[in-house]
Amino acid sequence: MAARRKRRTMLYIPGNNPAMLQQGGVYGADGLLLDLEDAVALNQKDAARILVRNMINTVDFYNCEVTVRINHLDTPFGIADLEEIVPLQPDAIRYPKTESVEDLKRLISIVEEIEKKHNIENPTMTIHAMIETALGVQNVFDIAAYSKRVDCITIGGQDLTADMNVVKTKDGNELDFARKRIVMAAKANKIDAIDTVFADVDDDEGLMIETEMIKGIGFAGKAVINPRQISTIHDVFNPTEEEIRKAVRIIREFNKNREAGIGVFAIDGKMIDAPVVARAQYIIDVAGIEI
Amino acid sequence: MEIKNSAQAGTFESSDILVMVEPVAKGSGRDIDLTSSVYMHYADSINNVIIKVLDKFKIEDVKILAKDKGALDPTIEARVETAIKRALDIQEGTL
Numbered sequence: 475m476a477a478r479r480k481r482r483t484m485l486y487i488p489g490n491n492p493a494m495l496q497q498g499g500v501y502g503a504d505g506l507l508l509d510l511e512d513a514v515a516l517n518q519k520d521a522a523r524i525l526v527r528n529m530i531n532t533v534d535f536y537n538c539e540v541t542v543r544i545n546h547l548d549t550p551f552g553i554a555d556l557e558e559i560v561p562l563q564p565d566a567i568r569y570p571k572t573e574s575v576e577d578l579k580r581l582i583s584i585v586e587e588i589e590k591k592h593n594i595e596n597p598t599m600t601i602h603a604m605i606e607t608a609l610g611v612q613n614v615f616d617i618a619a620y621s622k623r624v625d626c627i628t629i630g631g632q633d634l635t636a637d638m639n640v641v642k643t644k645d646g647n648e649l650d651f652a653r654k655r656i657v658m659a660a661k662a663n664k665i666d667a668i669d670t671v672f673a674d675v676d677d678d679e680g681l682m683i684e685t686e687m688i689k690g691i692g693f694a695g696k697a698v699i700n701p702r703q704i705s706t707i708h709d710v711f712n713p714t715e716e717e718i719r720k721a722v723r724i725i726r727e728f729n730k731n732r733e734a735g736i737g738v739f740a741i742d743g744k745m746i747d748a749p750v751v752a753r754a755q756y757i758i759d760v761a762g763i764e765i
Numbered sequence: 766m767e768i769k770n771s772a773q774a775g776t777f778e779s780s781d782i783l784v785m786v787e788p789v790a791k792g793s794g795r796d797i798d799l800t801s802s803v804y805m806h807y808a809d810s811i812n813n814v815i816i817k818v819l820d821k822f823k824i825e826d827v828k829i830l831a832k833d834k835g836a837l838d839p840t841i842e843a844r845v846e847t848a849i850k851r852a853l854d855i856q857e858g859t860l
Contacts, residue, residue, distance in 0.1 A: 491778075520851070
């Protein structure tokens with residue numbers, strides 16, 4: 475079985491900060507979000523775009539999934555961002571304020587046009603649709619299903635609470651419905667859902683509690699605004715030794731039974747079928763074990 | 766291409782370089798005034814990167830003031846390119 479990409483942590487890096495960009499790969503996050511949007515001042519958009527382009531071309535980000543958050547196409551910056559970034563084919567682009575299938579249609583058509591212009595015949599770059607408005611939450615099932623290029627749905631908590639005209643609190647009640655709906659839309663399409671940032675970088679306990687909560691409802695990981703938050707989130711998402719032992723046993727038994735042509739079998743009296751095997755494989759992938 | 770306006774890009778932050786571009790009279794050539802925290806070891810290398818970008822934009826007459834704080838080549842290239850595009854008024858997608 476092919477290993478699933480780990481997305482426990484996706485670290486935001488301001489696109490106009492050379493020091494942070496060049497060190498991005500060393501912090502241990504599963505993914506990097508090179509940000510051309512909110513982290514960049516309006517009069518520095520051109521500088522950040524060129525800097526991020528050069529960094530992607532030259533810096534080794536090790537095994538991180540490299541994603542660029544571009545500006546929305548309704549701003550004066552969106553098209554220029556795509557023209558610089560798409561030819562580089564980073565792992566993904568994150569599209570802010572995705573509200574409808576029409577938004578994606580417009581984005582993908584421009585992306586494909588640029589790929590065609592640069593003779594990119596087998597594009598590998600995926601799209602992470604960011605849900606940041608009530609309308610986006612309403613349409614998220616259609617957004618998640620629209621294109622194979624969308625392999626991740628993310629929630630932007632700050633903008634969403636602003637759109638809802640409510641205050642973002644630590645217990646996150648105001649985001650409860652949106653989070654669960656976004657996870658369900660992602661799961662229905664077999665793609666990942668990534669949670670919003672935890673803004674208080676000094677509150678490790680709060681971060682741990684929120685991470686346990688979002689893991690419990692099905693998120694694959696969380697956006698991170700400070701490298702200090704990475705280990706706390708990984709600790710929550712890493713499987714326990716008991717989970718790993720159980721998963722290894724399931725996969726070994728599965729491989730043995732598959733060779734014998736048996737699809738469903740039992741371990742300790744409990745039925746093991748495809749979904750249980752898939753879950754076990756995911757645990758092994760996250761643990762970084764090869765069987 | 767001919768530089769008509771002054772422009773700048775970059776910052777004084779560590780790992781960055783502040784690049785200022787100024788127009789000069791035609792035929793004056795390239796005047797690069799570089800200060801760097803790593804001047805002793807890397808002045809030639811930084812100058813070469815700046816010249817590479819000037820060549821790319823076919824700029825023969827210009828004054829460049831560069832204050833480097835240990836920027837890597839991709840950063841130096843990016844800041845020079847941004848300053849030149851701003852000076853040429855050809856940057857797109859910005860305010």
